[in-house]
Amino acid sequence: MLQQYKRILVAIDGSYEAELAFRKAVEVAKRNHAHLFLLHVIDTRAFQNVSSFDSAMVEQVTDTQKQTMKEYVSIAKRSGLDDVSYEIEYGAPKTLIGRDYPQAHDIDLIMIGATGLNAVERLLIGSVTEYITRVANCDVLVVRTDLDNKPALIDDKHPESHIQPENDK
Template identity: 35%
Template sequence: MEQTYKKILVGVDGSEQAMEAFRKAVEVARRNEGEVIVTNVIEQQMTTALTVAPLGNEYIEEQMAHGNEILERCRLYAESVNFSKITKDLTFGQAKSVLAIELPKKHNIDLIMVGQSGLNRVEAMMVGSVASYVIRKAPCDVLVVTPTEKQEETEK
């Protein structure tokens, strides 16, 4: 059975791990004549708590501007490698559920690509790993992208 991926979702937060996942998602989409939906999720819990604070709206606007800047960098990268099938998505919510549940349903996603976290074991246990949640809850295939530097370390 041949598997092709036509709708690929990748979450970006500005980290190098996420950007590497995005770059690889573009190549997977190109090979499969598919589309990349790239999203930046603004954590809803933070924005809900801050909207009642005096500077809350200013913070939300900063987060939206930052998210749009990250998405625009993705668009520019895709353009630089002659890939045009990209949809930018700025979303409010909890990153785990947005990536694993909401956007896969909304866009009929058949592959989610996530960057491997830079967290150490204690941080991952305390914060929880978005990647591990997505792997457990996603309705489609999930590909965790290992940073190139880790691949090179393993080869030595």
Template identity: 30%
Template sequence: MMMSKLLVAYDGSDLSKKALEEAMHQHHDGAQMEVHIIKVVSPDGPYSNPGLYHSIESSLVEKSEEELQMMKEELQEKYENITVHTEALTGDPGNSISEYGKAHDIDMIVIGSRGLGNIKGWFLGSVSHRVVQQADCQVMIVK
């Protein structure tokens, strides 16, 4: 049987935690499995100073990488036969998630229906919507 490769889009929201649980619950049957957990960081707010923006962005990436590393260790202790890859990315969340999926030959992307956007219904509903349109694999939306 082929090993399945799942991509979970994580942003720290309860829904993204639920998406991760759902991914593991539905797809881990003891067989070898690869789970990619990515977090896309983009600093909030208008920054007129590009230096400040990049400094905030890199500190967010660093924090996210630490958080993802802890998640990776927990998952590998809890489940047998899984390989976990984590990465903190920058840029547009919808595009970054879709592109990562294509680049890593992912079988299914698991994403919350909305996450931690400032403009709740509009902005992050649009991330999952964009991923559905751009991805070339199955997408599971958790709500």
């Protein structure tokens, strides 16, 4: 019997790698008739260094991410996947993506980009992807290629490939 995934999670962080994971996750979800969960985690540690913590700053980040996530949902639906939703969570991306969210939503596959960080960030705080592959209680697919399974250009020098908000018509 072939494995069929029913509840697929893809983490969205704005990186090129996350976009590759999203595009593949849409296709996997369509083939499996699965629900696709899109998750963006706002890392609350980023706000700990702000001397005068301003809730308006968090609201602004949240509003921006809501718009981005709505665009991802729209793209998934235009690609033929209707069973898609998104959530924005606050906290540590590693534990939310790798453990807490999958347990709370009965996720059976996590799809994630190879890395969303540069080399210095990986050295200092560790790779979210590496952590998830170690702690997740479900299958994890690390996406390293594009939809044609060709090695992707893993950099942010190609902004035209990123999800862009549609112009209001």
